[in-house]
Amino acid sequence: MRLAVLGAGAVGRSVVELAGEYGHEVVAVADSRSAAVAGGSGGAGSDDALDASAVLERKDSEGVVGDADPEDALAADYDALVEATPTTLDDAEPGFGHCEAALEADRDVVLANKGPVAERYADLRALEAASEGTVRFEATVAGAIPAISTIEDYGPETVEAARGVLNGTANFVLTRMAAEGLGYEHVLAEAQDLGVAEADPSFDVDGTDAALKCVILANVLTGGEPEFSLSDAEVEGIRNVPGSALELAKEEGRTVRLIGEATRDTVRVGPRLVPENGVLAVTGTRNIVQIDTEHAGRLNISGRGAGGPETATAVLADVGRLE
């Protein structure tokens, strides 16, 4: 399939790098300020596909992907749009608008951007229903872990709940606090030095990122009826988890993890006591998704929940499912 990739951050870049390996062609790439389009203005490559390496090298050296305007990517001749621009809340723009443009042109959309799926699920599904195109969004929840497709394969009506550790930054911080007996601020600084936490870590440590993912899971369970958005979630982050809580927990063979849970009725994110050696106590930046099903009991899927290549595999798995 021919892909137009919007977003040249870690995920967009990895999709551009790996698409060929999966048998797909990247015909357009855009970041916030520029675009490269195959066969057209600003493209580097043949008429059929972009020269992926050239595009990424230019991004590295000059900060732009090409000479074209970002809008030119949406106008390119692609089969599926990969929406990997930064997650935004509320109206989820400009990401939602990108999806809208693609669906109105009867193209498929594969999202890594959580905004449209968490904040405007019903709108997105309505656009999809009116379009020949299909919307998929495995990459929006838990990176390489096949959470959405597994719920889809089981049949969402047969899934009672989905929960887990969905934010690697917060999990890294809690893991280190428990392992080293260090305080929150100290470990957060360490995480920032390692690049595991951002300069402004609030999205991760306040539980917002995990909550968006749980909102998406809830929408999958309900099919959007009722529709969930971030404002429906009860969210508590990890800023107020004291080191003493972790020590006390350890004495009882337990620890603390930021657990998010979605059912057809509620979305909750907060620090929870879990058995120290239990399935939910994944360590470091790893994620786990636990699915409770009606006919097959509990399923646990753990793996890397974030990262360029990791999330790109989820995007490309979705592209594969479109065909």
Added chain:
Amino acid sequence: MRLAVLGAGAVGRSVVELAGEYGHEVVAVADSRSAAVAGGSGGAGSDDALDASAVLERKDSEGVVGDADPEDALAADYDALVEATPTTLDDAEPGFGHCEAALEADRDVVLANKGPVAERYADLRALEAASEGTVRFEATVAGAIPAISTIEDYGPETVEAARGVLNGTANFVLTRMAAEGLGYEHVLAEAQDLGVAEADPSFDVDGTDAALKCVILANVLTGGEPEFSLSDAEVEGIRNVPGSALELAKEEGRTVRLIGEATRDTVRVGPRLVPENGVLAVTGTRNIVQIDTEHAGRLNISGRGAGGPETATAVLADVGRLE
């Protein structure tokens, strides 16, 4: 979709019971001696679908599913054949013949029967290539755990290895031996009383069942080139694991599990030392599939590996993927 279900054991029965919930119709059911066909001879129900409860009640009370001959099920008007007859080795008959009949009639085939997929993978794929029908077999490996579809979605070429605990009977025995300090024979008898092990448990405790599943995984990784069959697997079971080995392991924070591993080059099954609290040390009859991927690191999926409803969900997930 309209389903013809061959096999009225635990899996076949559960498929018949659950198909309606997933939006499918069962138009034929056969066991080794009889069949029920909708709208035709021996059927109980409307022209369109069988009365699932009536068919299963008759099986319970009379030991047959209907008045028709088993061959009548293969001649019914179905979209997908569910092959859930007992696994047989070598020529994998009669299961392979059932798949052949369906594919030659351009129908889809969904297998829970490991025989054709493990012992005659290349033959099966050749029939599929010459047919309009598609072959799927999620239910042949690890019950409700989506092992095959996950490898498929990642792209088999990007998966370096798949390993895990794939036989619940053997795992139950080892778990109980370690937990209670009891010997193999004692725990095996307990497992038989509980219905976790069969009167002749060799298929499970000798590692054959796990090996068949690993052979299937290897064939998925290679696409059948090279083709693996049971004779290619190095297999050691759990009969010779002494209780003392488990005690010694425990002193080092480890335990013993029957681990099967498949790569593009080898299939091996045998008892292995694993960390006591590690991911592979699932307990009781639970299974785990661990997938090592090129771009997304390691994925762990644990859940129920066997059981009527559990395996039926895998069958019905495959049916869903056919559409």
